[in-house]
Amino acid sequence: MPQRDAMERARDFEEVNKGYCFAHAMFEAERCLRCQDPVCMEGCPVRIPIADFVHAIAAGDLPRAASILRTANPLPAICGRVCPQESQCELKCHMAKRFGPVAVGHLERFVADWERSQPVGEPPPSPWQSARVAVVGSGPAGLVCAGQLARQGYPVTVYEALHAPGGVLRYGIPEFRLPNAILDWEIEALKRLGVEFVNNVVIGKTITLDDLFDRHGFAAVFIGTGAGLPKFLGIPGENLNGVYSANEFLTRINLMQAFQFPEADTPLKVGKRVAVIGSGNTAMDAVRSARRLGAEQALVVYRRSEAEMTARIEEYHHAIEEGVEFHWLTNPVEVIGDDDGWVTGLKCLQMELGEPDESGRARPVPIDGSEFELPVDNVVLSIGTTPNPLLAKTTPGLATHPWGGLVVDENKGETSRRRVYAGGDAVTGAATVILAAGAGKSAAEAIHQDLSAGI
Amino acid sequence: MAVIREKRDLTPITKMLRVEAPLIAESAKAGQFVIVRVRERGERIPLTITDYDRDRGLVTIVVQEVGVTTRCLGALREGEEILDIVGPLGEPPQLEAGGHVIGVGGGYGAAALLCLMRERKELGDRTTIIVGARQKDLLILVDELRAVCDRLELCTDDGSAGFKGLVTERLRQLIDGDSPQRPNRVLAIGPMPMMRAVADTTRGTGIATQASLDPLMIDGTGMCGGCRVTIGGEVKFACVDGPFFDAHLVDFDEAVQRSKMYVKEEALATCRQSEAVQADAR
Numbered sequence: 001m002p003q004r005d006a007m008e009r010a011r012d013f014e015e016v017n018k019g020y021c022f023a024h025a026m027f028e029a030e031r032c033l034r035c036q037d038p039v040c041m042e043g044c045p046v047r048i049p050i051a052d053f054v055h056a057i058a059a060g061d062l063p064r065a066a067s068i069l070r071t072a073n074p075l076p077a078i079c080g081r082v083c084p085q086e087s088q089c090e091l092k093c094h095m096a097k098r099f100g101p102v103a104v105g106h107l108e109r110f111v112a113d114w115e116r117s118q119p120v121g122e123p124p125p126s127p128w129q130s131a132r133v134a135v136v137g138s139g140p141a142g143l144v145c146a147g148q149l150a151r152q153g154y155p156v157t158v159y160e161a162l163h164a165p166g167g168v169l170r171y172g173i174p175e176f177r178l179p180n181a182i183l184d185w186e187i188e189a190l191k192r193l194g195v196e197f198v199n200n201v202v203i204g205k206t207i208t209l210d211d212l213f214d215r216h217g218f219a220a221v222f223i224g225t226g227a228g229l230p231k232f233l234g235i236p237g238e239n240l241n242g243v244y245s246a247n248e249f250l251t252r253i254n255l256m257q258a259f260q261f262p263e264a265d266t267p268l269k270v271g272k273r274v275a276v277i278g279s280g281n282t283a284m285d286a287v288r289s290a291r292r293l294g295a296e297q298a299l300v301v302y303r304r305s306e307a308e309m310t311a312r313i314e315e316y317h318h319a320i321e322e323g324v325e326f327h328w329l330t331n332p333v334e335v336i337g338d339d340d341g342w343v344t345g346l347k348c349l350q351m352e353l354g355e356p357d358e359s360g361r362a363r364p365v366p367i368d369g370s371e372f373e374l375p376v377d378n379v380v381l382s383i384g385t386t387p388n389p390l391l392a393k394t395t396p397g398l399a400t401h402p403w404g405g406l407v408v409d410e411n412k413g414e415t416s417r418r419r420v421y422a423g424g425d426a427v428t429g430a431a432t433v434i435l436a437a438g439a440g441k442s443a444a445e446a447i448h449q450d451l452s453a454g455i
Numbered sequence: 456m457a458v459i460r461e462k463r464d465l466t467p468i469t470k471m472l473r474v475e476a477p478l479i480a481e482s483a484k485a486g487q488f489v490i491v492r493v494r495e496r497g498e499r500i501p502l503t504i505t506d507y508d509r510d511r512g513l514v515t516i517v518v519q520e521v522g523v524t525t526r527c528l529g530a531l532r533e534g535e536e537i538l539d540i541v542g543p544l545g546e547p548p549q550l551e552a553g554g555h556v557i558g559v560g561g562g563y564g565a566a567a568l569l570c571l572m573r574e575r576k577e578l579g580d581r582t583t584i585i586v587g588a589r590q591k592d593l594l595i596l597v598d599e600l601r602a603v604c605d606r607l608e609l610c611t612d613d614g615s616a617g618f619k620g621l622v623t624e625r626l627r628q629l630i631d632g633d634s635p636q637r638p639n640r641v642l643a644i645g646p647m648p649m650m651r652a653v654a655d656t657t658r659g660t661g662i663a664t665q666a667s668l669d670p671l672m673i674d675g676t677g678m679c680g681g682c683r684v685t686i687g688g689e690v691k692f693a694c695v696d697g698p699f700f701d702a703h704l705v706d707f708d709e710a711v712q713r714s715k716m717y718v719k720e721e722a723l724a725t726c727r728q729s730e731a732v733q734a735d736a737r
Contacts, residue, residue: 161541161674161676162541162674163492163499163538163539163541171674171678199539200539200540200541201478201541202541202542202544202675202676205482205542205543205544205676206478206479206482206541206542206543207478207482208482228676228677228678229677229678230678230679230680232680232683232690234690238690239683239685239690239709239713241712241713241715241716242716244681245679245680245681247678247679247680248673248679248680248681251673251674251678251679252673255673256498256499256673257496260496261720261724262720262723262724262727263496264496264497264498265494265496265497265498265523265524265724266497266498266499266673267717267720267721267724269716269717269720340712341709341712341713341715388676388677388678389677390676390677390695
């Protein structure tokens with residue numbers, strides 16, 4: 001995949017990858033071995049007929065490739081960019097064993113980007129079903145559920161708590177990885193299908209879930225509220241000035257455009273040395289954003305080793321190219337501050353790997369007397385998120401697991417409340433865009449079945 | 456979008472806006488807040504709901520023009536729109552009904568006592584409101600406040616109205632010894648130093664005291680954690696766990712420190728805004 005020069009791109013928020021040209025895409029698609037049994041599909045959480053769309057590209061038939069893709073995955077331009085392909089489809093690819101795998105993600109992105117450049121078709125008929133459906137949350141699960149229901153003729157209203165739709169795709173993932181223009185295009189496409197978007201409404205606060213049925217006349221509700229509650233470590237000094245959750249750090253940048261301060265009104269403090277704690281995609285997004293905002297030293301601090309890192313491999317490589325430093329087996333134990341309450345350092349312990357823990361990964365154990373201090377101006381915590389309890393707290397009878405996830409029926413995605421369905425991170429805890437999209441899609445099918453059967 | 460239906464200047468820099476927001480008005484409870492964004496690329500700021508009118512679908516907010524966003528908001532006229540408004544957010548204060556409650560308000564925080572104290576009175580509480588300002592003409596909503604409580608106490612630094620001195624000095628007189636005015640609960644809304652002083656005044660008296668914290672926040676739904684405050688050694692999010700907390704347990708040192716996080720940026724942005732306004736005038 002052609003990409004922008006690392007030193008040039010590490011100073012702005014423009015997209016890193018440039019995308020394939022047609023010839024490059026054809027060439028990549030031709031690398032497919034046309035296996036009798038295309039195992040790549042088994043690696044895909046939503047079972048995209050990968051071989052079929054790749055062969056359509058090889059045949060130069062982009063409209064067909066686009067139609068195959070979009071039928072199976074309603075968010076191809078997004079998933080092509082953010083899916084961890086190396087642990088899904090590309091892991092299964094037979095080419096992967098001796099050569100590189102067919103770059104399924106890059107091809108998916110290519111087809112979706114081509115589709116976006118095409119003229120918009122005839123507007124579809126207006127909704128023909130009488131039952132109205134409300135979707136709570138406009139992240140990947142909600143967008144896909146809304147789209148699938150709209151295609152079945154349902155009038156759908158999507159409620160979003162923030163002032164712009166997209167959920168984590170808007171506030172979480174930076175533009176250098178997922179440009180807003182792509183998200184905007186997907187949302188416009190849904191609006192053309194008749195989906196109504198209502199921003200600035202917090203279901204559970206502005207309108208209760210019960211009122212969606214009783215007073216607003218919805219026949220079914222899909223909850224796709226994600227996992228937006230940031231975890232903190234609970235170590236001393238976490239409330240010092242200059243310490244952020246990754247959610248806050250990235251929201252200030254992505255949603256509030258703090259990188260344009262003072263042209264944009266929301267500020268962000270980024271010092272010369274920024275430590276990001278964690279090793280997932282969010283940590284990579286945060287540390288690379290810090291670099292782009294002028295941090296001379298942008299560090300990742302992670303208590304396990306490189307092998308246990310959970311980020312997409314491409315993001316890790318991009319981070320290294322952009323000059324991010326990695327401190328593996330480093331466990332932060334305290335944030336140090338000055339008399340005015342500002343961060344000056346991060347006290348850490350050096351770790352070594354021990355026996356496997358309950359997650360099956362080698363447990364990091366501290367090395368005696370290894371305590372040391374990293375001098376830093378900011379600490380960004382990216383150690384995970386849990387489902388937001390706000391809706392469950394205000395909705396009688398909506399059952400949750402002790403860790404906060406909504407309890408759903410496995411087949412239908414129906415919650416403990418009748419005609420209330422849920423999917424995505426709100427059910428699984430923090431996972432991937434593609435899993436959320438898949439959950440939104442199957443919930444839409446269940447909603448359609450239940451509503452049309454009058455169950 | 457929310458249309459401003461009424462606007463009233465309370466002081467030269469304090470504006471009261473009645474805003475059309477029927478969904479918020481319908482579900483608002485006294486003590487909750489909204490988050491507003493005034494312009495494209497604007498920031499999100501929390502503002503206390505000072506009153507609501509369910510029948511007309513109106514929500515009242517009071518804004519003191521101290522920074523870029525509050526100035527933009529204060530400059531809007533009747534008929535103009537607030538770009539984004541979301542709420543009601545946060546929880547109303549947890550106070551048992553019955554007995555005597557004193558609401559202490561400082562500066563524009565006094566406005567927040569309007570619907571809070573009216574509600575306390577409706578619940579059967581005996582209600583006293585103490586509000587203070589530097590001088591008489593900076594006291595806001597005096598008639599409205601008087602109408603919603605049993606007794607209104609005014610305090611001014613220069614003695615130009617009511618008691619000469621701080622609200623906490625008057626509060627101390629009312630709680631001291633066997634004053635017949637001694638409350639069993641106190642609610643404090645205003646600038647951080649005032650709320651802290653109220654907490655210190657009632658500490659050790661057995662008078663349950665709640666303060667309404669307004670730290671920096673972005674989403675207001677628990678997502679960013681920017682509004683975290685330490686309450687009795689425990690970290691809480693003011694947006695979803697608050698904004699009301701037991702004032703005696705609040706770590707005010709930390710809260711004050713965190714409120715100063717963007718002082719430099721705020722000064723820079725305010726300066727730029729003033730220059731732009733002056734350039735426009737030329």
